[in-house]
Amino acid sequence: MAELLNNPNLMAKARSELGKVVGKEKMVEESDISKLPYLQAVVKETFRLHPPVPFLVPRKTEMKSEILGYAVPKNAHVLVNVWAIGRDFTIWSNPNSFVPERFLECEIDVKGRDFRLIPFGAGRRICPGLLLGHRMVHLMLASLLHSFDWKLEDGLKPEDMDMTEKFGFTLRKAQPLQAVPIKP
Numbered sequence: 001m002a003e004l005l006n007n008p009n010l011m012a013k014a015r016s017e018l019g020k021v022v023g024k025e026k027m028v029e030e031s032d033i034s035k036l037p038y039l040q041a042v043v044k045e046t047f048r049l050h051p052p053v054p055f056l057v058p059r060k061t062e063m064k065s066e067i068l069g070y071a072v073p074k075n076a077h078v079l080v081n082v083w084a085i086g087r088d089f090t091i092w093s094n095p096n097s098f099v100p101e102r103f104l105e106c107e108i109d110v111k112g113r114d115f116r117l118i119p120f121g122a123g124r125r126i127c128p129g130l131l132l133g134h135r136m137v138h139l140m141l142a143s144l145l146h147s148f149d150w151k152l153e154d155g156l157k158p159e160d161m162d163m164t165e166k167f168g169f170t171l172r173k174a175q176p177l178q179a180v181p182i183k184p
């Protein structure tokens, strides 16, 4: 929501897709999500720039090993910096900009198959709530966008928004978003 309020033209694109696919007569349903490629691209782009669990869950190695020439000792505490992977300029063009279009016509998904985008982790310890979380994020965002138009609190311009992040086990906005719904 913060990125869309920060980029009103992208908010308009996502709302226009919802208007065309779902229409005005009914609420968004789970079965609509597969028909909303732009909404899906917005969610992927959000997971890339703002992964909710930025270092995944800390792990400890059981044996010493070598990965890509780096020695990893036994009992090492391992963190995977997915936040940095999402902003790596050798992987992504214009990495610090919010551009959902990069995921249209693109095979990269978030299900642990492509290490460029692993907001739910990967492998044996991948998030067991992936399917539920993934579905709910789409459904919640789609419902908010479909039911209301949104604006910033009085007088605040998109370019003046504070988009700073606060790191912890989970990643949050340092300043909570204040968004005002407008009934269309």
Ligand code: HEM
Pocket: 052, 053, 056, 057, 058, 118, 119, 120, 121, 122, 124, 125, 126, 127, 128, 129, 130, 132, 133, 134, 137
């Ligand atoms: C957008 C929503 C969610 C995100 C981004 C997310 C992300 C993650 C990540 C990154 C991990 C660590 C994976 C790794 O280290 O490789 C994880 C683990 C886990 N998640 Fe989620 N999660 C989400 C929703 C959920 C939900 C809805 C549930 C439960 C209903 C859940 C339950 C768990 C559990 C139990 C683990 C620990 C798995 C283990 O260590 O074996 N998550 N999640």
